[in-house]
Amino acid sequence: MTPFTFQTCPNILFELGASAKLPDLVASFRAQRIMLVTGKNVRGAGLTRAAEAALASAGLQVTVFEDVVADPPSHVIETAAQLAQQQAVDLVLAIGGGSTLDTAKLVAYLARSGDQLDRIYGVGLAQGQRLPLILMPTTAGTGSEVTPISIVTTPTGEKKGVVSPRLLPDCAVLDPDLTLGLPAHVTAATGIDAMVHAIEAYTSRHKKNPISDQLARKALALLAGSIRTACSDGRNVEARSNMLLGSMLAGMAFANAPVAAVHALAYPIGAVFHVTHGVSNALVLTGVMRFNLPHAEALYAELAPIFDPQAASLPAAEAATRFVDSLAAICRDCGAPASLAEVGVREEDLARLATDAMKQTRLLVNNPREVTYQDAFAIYSEALDGKLRTVA
The missing domain is CATH 3.40.50.1970 (Rossmann fold)
Structure with missing residues (x-):
């Protein structure tokens, strides 16, 4: 070991x-x-x-x-x-x-x-x-x-x-x-942030360890199983308790197996456009995960049954894709913004965001797949409105 x-x-x-x-x-x-x-x-x-x-x-x-x-x-x-x-x-x-x-x-x-x-x-x-x-x-x-x-x-x-x-x-x-009184949009943003912590801890290239792995899996089960209820019924004590515990377990996981490119690309959005951290994560989450699929397929497939038990019987590639799609569905169902344009990002801002993201070397080094400036630009570009642009 x-x-x-x-x-x-x-x-x-x-x-x-x-x-x-x-x-x-x-x-x-x-x-x-x-x-x-x-x-x-x-x-x-x-x-x-x-x-x-x-x-x-x-x-x-x-x-x-x-x-x-x-x-x-x-x-x-x-x-x-x-x-x-x-x-x-x-x-x-x-x-x-x-x-x-x-x-x-x-x-x-x-x-x-x-x-x-x-x-x-x-x-x-x-x-x-x-x-x-x-x-x-x-x-x-x-x-x-x-x-x-x-x-x-x-x-x-x-x-x-x-x-x-x-x-x-x-x-x-x-x-x-x-x-208990947390508004639905804050519940969604913070809950998605916690799920990202668990996912990136589980797939981190550095300091990955069996304790973080188990904490991440339990965190995802609690969070994914409760976030929709917590958003729709904010006084539901069981859902709120599960979210709070899941968030803490994910925190323990990523404190010892550090987060990666989702956070690295989220930070510039928050810093430049004053978007909350959870929303920033949600905006780039599926794009980064799709980018990571060729290198993180096996790990995503391991996590997929937490969201959908039927994924356990699927080939790894299909299970991994279903996992990414399940996360996209949670973001959509909980009302997270669907595009960077919704938070004020314009096409001319993409180069600055990509440049700033590349400064997050402490985080990028943990990503399962190496991220270049061109990669970051492409992920931001797709998140803007779904259309890939030529790198500036």
């Missing part, structure tokens, strides 16, 4: 109403001054209310930072870290989506380590200490609550990642109650 290393969050609490248990979790770190990292929309929707009430009842001092925005800019993260230092915070708690969780990881790290953010972009450069960290997701998609990765938008608009085991939280708290 090929040697591998597997790392994940040391403690996970999955329970309806888990917010009430936060004081006990905080007490285990002997923390008194808490920074709650969240966003105005999340707090305004009342999703932090139970946590804030529980912490206040326990006599804990809470500093709220609610200025997190999507695709968190570096200056927002740095401002929050400075506030944490000024308030002598001794634990960071995040309640929100992936951007909030990514922000909190770096706040906890920067506030304790004293490192500068622009010096730790990349893999393994963050080696200092961090504050205790508890993460509570309000969406079922990023899996950020169990990954050692934070994605940051730099002042130039480029997305860069900080990847280090130091960013793994001390505890991930999964409370399906926090996802």
